[in-house]
Amino acid sequence: MLSSYFGPGSIVTQGTSPSFVAAVTQSVSLLVASGKTELSYVDEVLESLKTLGPYFVIAPGLALAHAKPSDSVLAPGMALLRLDEPVISGSANDPVSLIFSFCSPNASEHMEMLGDFGQLMSTDQVMNNLLNASALSVIEDILLKNAL
Amino acid sequence: MLIYAVCGAGIGTSVLLKSNAERALSMLGIEAEVRAVSIDEARGADKMAQVILATPEILDQLAGIPAEVIAINNIFDLGELGEKLKATLS
Known part of the structure; x- marks a missing residue:
């Protein structure tokens, strides 16, 4: 079950973020805060973003921010930062509102x-529903209860 | 038929690409083995795949590999995956 990988408080919505790097940092920090990894994993992801x-x-x-498996990681985990105002990453898929990690x-x-x-993200309308969700509870229903 | 799903680390994007490519292939009724590998693994592979699936950002790093490279913009779009695989494999 996908829901078992999202720790407490690992799904957050907010208005905007100063930059793509800031948004990635915040999303990966949610993995730290929800007990899935140690803080050093944040640097590993940022390093990987810088290199690749x-x-x-x-x-x-x-975006699906991640680095290679590492000793910093305590358990497999996922997190999501959803921005109302998207940020620019430099990818062809810009602008970016959904920053998973x-x-x-x-x-x-x-x-x-x-x-x-x-499988979930390939399902019709899931992506649109996550992008347009008006409340955190709507996003939680999709990711944690598989309710579309 | 061997297909490589490639990404930088061979750990995230390539795994997603592999699982969705398998879904698209099964919808098309095409039998193939899809392996998730890193760029380095794709370059140094003993047994080269006929087709490589990758995101546009890493195409430069795949130059020179003797396989047909398909760029996938949206890896969650089974329609895009299916169409591009079908065009390449048929």
């Missing part, structure tokens, strides 16, 4: 999580 560019902006309006302690434990995530 915005490669994790994988669909129009959506994930972490995995090794190269296998997140396979099921990403499989479930991919």
Whole structure:
């Protein structure tokens, strides 16, 4: 179940963010705050963004921030920062409003999580509903209760 | 038929790309093995895939690999995946 990977307080909506890097930092910090990883993972993600560019902006309006599996990670986890005002990442999929992040302690434990995530996000209207959701509860229903 | 789903680390995007490519292929009735690999693994592979799926950002880093490279803009769009795979494989 996808919902089991979202720790307490790991889904946040807010008006805007100063930059894409700030939004990524905040999203990954939600993984830290919800107990999925240690703080050093934030730097690992930012380093990877610096080296590889915005490669994790994988669909129009959506980023999936992550770094390689690492010792900083305590458990497979996901988090989401949804912005009302999108930010610019430099990707062809700009502007970005949905900044997901994930972490995995090794190269296998997140396979099921990403499989479930991919299936949900490929479902008609899920992306639009997340982009346009008027309240946090609507987003939580989609991600945690699979209610579209 | 061997297909590589490639991303920078071989851990996130490529895994999503693999799972959605498998869904698109099964809808098309095409049998293929899809492996999620990193750019380095794709470059150094013993057994080269016939087709490589990747996001546009990393195409430059795949130059020179002897496989047909397909760029996928929206990896959640099974329609885009299906159309591009069908055009390449048929």
